[in-house]
Amino acid sequence: MSHPSLEAQRAEFSSRRFLAMPLAGTIAWLSVAIAGSFLATYNAAIILFVATGMIVYLGIFISKFTGEDFGKKKAYRNTFDSLFFHGVGMSLLVYAIAIPFFLIDYTSLPLTVGFLTGLMWIPMSWIIQHWVGIFHTVARTLSIVVLWYWLPDQRFVAIPLAIVVIYLITISS
Secondary structure (H helix, E strand, O other), X not given: OOOOOHHHHHHHHHOOXXXXXXXXXXXXXXXXHHHHHHOOHHHHHHHHHHXXXXXXXXXXXXXXXXXXXXXXXXXXOOHHHHHXXXXXXXXXXXXXXXXXXXXXXXXXXXHHHHHHHHHHHHHHHHHHOOOHHHHXXXXXXXXXXXXXXXXXXXXXXXXXXXXXXXXXXXXXX
16 A cells, blocks of 8 residues: 655645644643742742643644544554654653753743744644744744743743733634
8 A cells, every 4th residue: 555645645734624732732821821820930830841741642632522633543644744743742852951941940931831842833834834833933932032021920921821822823824
């Protein structure tokens, strides 16, 4: 059995809804914003670690309801599925940068994790040949940096809420 060409695989990958992972990200970052509103900084940081670490698993769960079903067996493995999940893996590995900064300054976490986990949208934009991934990464990066300096006492609320807004714009695009 031969696999479809890369262009056919890209077309198939690009025709999907792409709701599960952005919805999971939205839920995770919203939970961080809520925790940041009520909890001490250290406790909000722990919630940020847990919530962002669960985005992939939450996305897999949500995918069963959006029709994307990441766990469903397929006749072949789409090359772009592999590239996407490698991007997810890359985003998880950047905790190696976030954790040392966290140990020095708890409030660094929304900046580092918010920025670093948003990088996976750049290859996504290339795969689907759509501007939305570039928009997501650039808007996310700029808003995180601006809010980091502008609202230092609200980093665990303002930055996650900005990420949620960017996710909502991404989902609607």
